[in-house]
Amino acid sequence: MSTMTTTRPRVTVEDGWAVRNLNDGSQVRARLTHDPYHPEPERGAGMWNEGVTLVRERDGYGGADLDDHDGLRAVLDRLYRVSHNEWRVDMVHDTALPATRTDWRPVGDDIDRETFVRRYLRAFWDVQHVSLRHHQGYSQSDWADIWVIVEGVEEGANVDALADATWQEWDAWAKGDVYTVESQTRTLTDAMCADPRDPDDGWEDYEHVGGYYGDEGARAGLAEFLGVDVADVPARWDVMKESY
16 A cells, blocks of 8 residues: 655745745745735725624724624613723613612623623624624724624624634734735746846746735735745745835
8 A cells, every 4th residue: 555745835935035946947936015004994895704893992092983883882871880890781771860779780890791792782683793802002002992793694604703803804904914915936947047146036026915914814825825835934024025
């Protein structure tokens, strides 16, 4: 009985590029460019998953809003912080009258509050996923508490994974952790005739594609252009184009 041995594609780092030699002798190489001012994509296109809503509850940026959600606003308007990590819900919620102690019901701590909001939205708004996420930027004042809501997606979809993926990409975008992948190719003939003193001799531009979010997205972009698994690409900082 014979066994077949497979060899994984080899990727090397040369002059700040991730380089792969192809079977026909040609080469492909790719590198990253930091793109911190990449525009926010439209919902339902690219990274934004249709059916996912991001709602800012509070932040340290100075009041920048995201989406809004009527059901979330309705329940948050009835929840009040009594003391640190202690919440109650207004059972009457008549804004024309001051609330009395008999109108309040204890909810619990911050975790209990999130659970209460999740149950309310699932029961009365048919929401499929609700979670409260914390965004932290690169400075202490850049932070935000964001509710992630998933609703109206097809039955059987992994709504938790959908929420996680959207959140991770938005969080990376908000930090400016966005990258462009630049790729080039070189034929065997051009490689053999290239001037060894010039690392760019014989290479031709192939494509520039932006909108890769975070370290995971950047490495996935490199793997796509090199035609390898993500595990085979080098670290992001090893193939990052210098900023001038």
